[in-house]
Amino acid sequence: MRTLLVAAVASLALGSLAACHSKASACGGVTGACVGFEQGASESAIATGFAQAAQGSTLAFGEGTFKFSNSVTLQQKGVTIKGAGIDKSVLDFSGQTAGSDGLLVLDGSDGVTFADFTIKDTKGNATKVTGSTGVHWQRVKVQWTAADGHTHGPYGLYPVGCKNVLIENSIVIGAADSGIYVGQSSNIIVRNNQVSQSVAGIEIENSFQADVMGNNATDNTAGILVFDLPNLQQQGGHQVRVFNNTMTGNNRTNFAAAGDIVAIVPAGIGFFVMANHDVEVFGNTITNNNTGATGVISYALTGQDLSKLPASYYPYPTKINIHDNVMTGNGTAPDPQTQLGTLFLFNKSAFSGGVIAAELYDGIIDPNVANAAGANPMQICYQNNGSAATFANLHFDQFDQSNPTSLGVHMTQDATAYTCAQTALPAVTLP
Amino acid sequence: MKRLLAAASLIAAACGGSAAQKPCTPGGDGSYVSTPFNSLTQYCMVQLSAGAIVPMAGVTQYDLNTPLFSDYAVKTRTVWLPAGKTAAYDAINTFDFPTGTVFTKSFGFKDDFRKTNPLINWVETRVLLKSDSGWQGYAYLWNQAHTDATLDFGGRVQSISWLDEAGATQNINYLVPSFNQCKQCHQTDAVMNTIGPKARNLNRSFPYGEGTDNQLTHWAKIGILTGAPAAAVAPRLPVWNDPSTGSVNDRARAYLETNCAHCHNAHGAAASTGLSLGTAVTDPTAFGTCKPPVAAGEATGGNQFDAVPGDPAHSIITYRLASTKPSIAMPQIGRAAVDKDGLQLVSDWISGLPGGPCH
Numbered sequence: 001m002r003t004l005l006v007a008a009v010a011s012l013a014l015g016s017l018a019a020c021h022s023k024a025s026a027c028g029g030v031t032g033a034c035v036g037f038e039q040g041a042s043e044s045a046i047a048t049g050f051a052q053a054a055q056g057s058t059l060a061f062g063e064g065t066f067k068f069s070n071s072v073t074l075q076q077k078g079v080t081i082k083g084a085g086i087d088k089s090v091l092d093f094s095g096q097t098a099g100s101d102g103l104l105v106l107d108g109s110d111g112v113t114f115a116d117f118t119i120k121d122t123k124g125n126a127t128k129v130t131g132s133t134g135v136h137w138q139r140v141k142v143q144w145t146a147a148d149g150h151t152h153g154p155y156g157l158y159p160v161g162c163k164n165v166l167i168e169n170s171i172v173i174g175a176a177d178s179g180i181y182v183g184q185s186s187n188i189i190v191r192n193n194q195v196s197q198s199v200a201g202i203e204i205e206n207s208f209q210a211d212v213m214g215n216n217a218t219d220n221t222a223g224i225l226v227f228d229l230p231n232l233q234q235q236g237g238h239q240v241r242v243f244n245n246t247m248t249g250n251n252r253t254n255f256a257a258a259g260d261i262v263a264i265v266p267a268g269i270g271f272f273v274m275a276n277h278d279v280e281v282f283g284n285t286i287t288n289n290n291t292g293a294t295g296v297i298s299y300a301l302t303g304q305d306l307s308k309l310p311a312s313y314y315p316y317p318t319k320i321n322i323h324d325n326v327m328t329g330n331g332t333a334p335d336p337q338t339q340l341g342t343l344f345l346f347n348k349s350a351f352s353g354g355v356i357a358a359e360l361y362d363g364i365i366d367p368n369v370a371n372a373a374g375a376n377p378m379q380i381c382y383q384n385n386g387s388a389a390t391f392a393n394l395h396f397d398q399f400d401q402s403n404p405t406s407l408g409v410h411m412t413q414d415a416t417a418y419t420c421a422q423t424a425l426p427a428v429t430l431p
Numbered sequence: 432m433k434r435l436l437a438a439a440s441l442i443a444a445a446c447g448g449s450a451a452q453k454p455c456t457p458g459g460d461g462s463y464v465s466t467p468f469n470s471l472t473q474y475c476m477v478q479l480s481a482g483a484i485v486p487m488a489g490v491t492q493y494d495l496n497t498p499l500f501s502d503y504a505v506k507t508r509t510v511w512l513p514a515g516k517t518a519a520y521d522a523i524n525t526f527d528f529p530t531g532t533v534f535t536k537s538f539g540f541k542d543d544f545r546k547t548n549p550l551i552n553w554v555e556t557r558v559l560l561k562s563d564s565g566w567q568g569y570a571y572l573w574n575q576a577h578t579d580a581t582l583d584f585g586g587r588v589q590s591i592s593w594l595d596e597a598g599a600t601q602n603i604n605y606l607v608p609s610f611n612q613c614k615q616c617h618q619t620d621a622v623m624n625t626i627g628p629k630a631r632n633l634n635r636s637f638p639y640g641e642g643t644d645n646q647l648t649h650w651a652k653i654g655i656l657t658g659a660p661a662a663a664v665a666p667r668l669p670v671w672n673d674p675s676t677g678s679v680n681d682r683a684r685a686y687l688e689t690n691c692a693h694c695h696n697a698h699g700a701a702a703s704t705g706l707s708l709g710t711a712v713t714d715p716t717a718f719g720t721c722k723p724p725v726a727a728g729e730a731t732g733g734n735q736f737d738a739v740p741g742d743p744a745h746s747i748i749t750y751r752l753a754s755t756k757p758s759i760a761m762p763q764i765g766r767a768a769v770d771k772d773g774l775q776l777v778s779d780w781i782s783g784l785p786g787g788p789c790h
Contacts, residue, residue: 043585043587044583044585044586044587045585046585047584047585047586047587047609047611048584048585048609048610049585050585050609050611051584051585051586051609051610051611052584052610069588069604070586070587070588070606070609070612071612071764072609073609073611073612073614073615074611075611075614075618075621096757097588097604097757097767098588098604098606098757098764098767099606099612099757099763099764100757100758100760100763100764104615106611106614106615106618106621106700107618107620107621107700108618108621123756123757123758124728124757124758124763125726125728130700130702130703131620131621131702150729151729151758152729153728153758154726154727154728154729155726155728158726160703160726161702161703176728176729177726177728181726183703183725183726184703229723229725231705231716231717231722231723232703232704232705232725233697233702233703233705256728257727257728257729257730257731257732257733258731258733258734258735259723259724259727259731259732259733259734259735259736259747260724260727260728260731261723261725302723303790304723304790305789305790308716308721310716
């Protein structure tokens with residue numbers, strides 16, 4: 001039996017060696033074991049390559065378009081999935097009939113890397129990795145091209161339950177939920193990516209220790225979201241830094257399916273944080289988002305019944321530090337197609353200058369906080385966000401649902417108690 | 432090449448040459464199968480006889496109380512353990528099978544659901560074997576002549592059709608899973624395992640050649656299972672479509688367990704969703720009651736919760752069971768047709784589910 005195995009490995013190695021020696025081969029320039037897929041390679045051959053991938057090996061696509069009818073699944077440590085470059089190697093799932101995700105990497109696939117290819121029109125998520133340590137995307141482009149955004153997959157680059165995540169220099173266009181979505185993970189860097197035409201550009205959800213920097217989120221429904229949701233294995237999102245990003249012109253009509261958490265987000269939002277603690281937002285350029293530049297909200301704003309939440313879940317944002325950002329041209333035309341946007345629209349004239357405040361805080365206080373009656377018990381701080389960065393405590397705690405204009409009556413716009421500084425959060429370092 | 436030939440002849444030797452002269456026995460010389468054979472016949476597990484998949488000598492066929500729905504496929508399941516080895520009984524989890532154990536599950540489609548004795552188009556046989564490095568799953572595609580099935584690592588989508596009860600043609604894109612897709616369902620905390628052969632799902636009778644017997648009793652009797660209690664006191668999963676075996680709640684939970692809980696458990700592929708559908712789960716939110724979705728995308732169908740008590744028409748679980756679109760359908764792989772009766776059972780369960788309203 002051992003002989004058979006040796007024979008099989010030998011024949012595989014021979015095949016890939018041969019591929020490596022031809023001039024413009026997929027494996028060209030790769031050091032170490034590599035299995036190449038040249039244009040015209042059958043889906044079966046590619047899936048077989050993924051099935052038999054050796055630990056630490058490279059699976060390389062050559063230039064050209066590769067069509068798939070089934071998800072491509074990987075479970076192996078240390079594998080690099082690479083192409084010849086964005087728009088040079090295109091993994092096309094427009095004819096997919098089986099499986100939901102495009103590239104699905106299963107638990108225990110530590111050290112997986114995606115690099116230098118385009119993946120388009122997957123039915124579900126484009127690339128998803130679960131339960132793995134050391135996950136890296138670089139120079140990957142995800143695109144959904146169908147005119148009807150509702151048919152697009154939810155997430156483009158999607159690690160969940162992972163540790164040591166690096167997502168960089170990638171592009172996502174047209175995600176029906178979040179272009180880049182990091183869920184229930186820890187130790188994360190998301191940098192220098194571009195996301196457009198998606199509902200949320202980037203979402204960090206139920207995650208710990210994340211640096212989101214240098215990204216460009218333009219022409220989405222909302223730019224960057226930092227959320228925490230109940231009933232999940234990892235809750236209590238915290239220590240997230242969002243800095244030096246551009247969140248501009250995110251005014252795309254929300255096309256998420258109702259029921260998805262992002263469906264509540266009004267079009268025209270730069271940045272939202274929900275139910276996290278220790279979040280620092282600085283050095284960003286947040287401009288021309290028509291509903292509002294930033295929002296700090298509790299889970300109560302989802303409309304869910306707080307009395308049914310598990311005791312393990314904390315629905316309030318605390319220790320949020322939003323400072324030294326550029327916030328201009330936001331809040332001029334709130335989204336009439338979402339509940340929250342409509343509410344802002346109803347009360348637009350109550351906001352200073354008739355423009356929705358750039359610093360929106362829902363004002364819902366944890367009743368169990370020792371100083372709940374204090375001036376700023378949840379430690380929500382704003383500072384140096386420019387003269388256009390007006391503040392509003394929306395006082396949703398006093399909001400009367402039967403009377404939409406009560407929002408304008410109860411909200412307060414004196415920023416004094418919320419003009420404060422917090423200790424800078426530490427940078428994330430990857431091993 | 433010389434080596435490969437040598438390996439091939441070794442395999443032929445292991446399998447004992449002509450079956451007419453010498454019974455073909457799994458594992459041949461008594462050792463076990465540790466790497467996949469290229470052809471299914473080399474395992475000596477099953478053969479086609481008069482259009483049916485039948486177990487070979489020393490191989491035990493079995494059924495489950497509530498099986499996974501697989502696009503209306505006919506399924507034949509077998510197990511073989513190395514000589515002298517036994518599985519250790521467990522009341523809750525899958526049994527601890529010895530290294531060398533081989534399972535097969537063969538998938539075939541009836542040509543015409545109106546026929547009493549339809550022709551079965553056998554498409555694939557999946558082999559789950561326990562090697563030194565743990566369980567591994569492989570799919571073997573039957574050839575057109577149904578003389579043998581060949582290992583297919585990559586998986587493929589096959590067009591399958593049949594005539595349904597009304598005589599209408601049904602076409603599906605049947606998925607033969609890739610090697611890694613086997614893991615998608617069979618992995619728990621990144622370790623492959625069996626799913627079906629648990630005490631509660633095996634605890635039923637089977638028509639053996641020598642007479643009908645309870646499967647747990649039979650397995651103990653033939654010496655492949657140790658530590659099993661009397662079948663009457665062993666746990667028993669209801670038969671999902673037999674009302675005499677359990678309430679709607681119990682049968683629906685059994686159905687959800689076998690069709691969903693291999694991923695939807697705290698250690699499976701869908702752990703991150705927080706939706707957990709094993710029969711032992713008691714937290715109503717965890718099994719879907721008024722639970723908002725997490726990463727469903729368009730698969731919410733515009734609905735707010737996985738299960739809305741009393742309102743299956745607005746529940747995401749039923750929405751997804753009723754769909755065959757890859758982006759919506761659950762289970763995510765292995766279901767290209769809608770299980771109408773299963774969907775009805777789950778709808779009935781949600782109709783009677785306590786805990787509403789959700790808002």
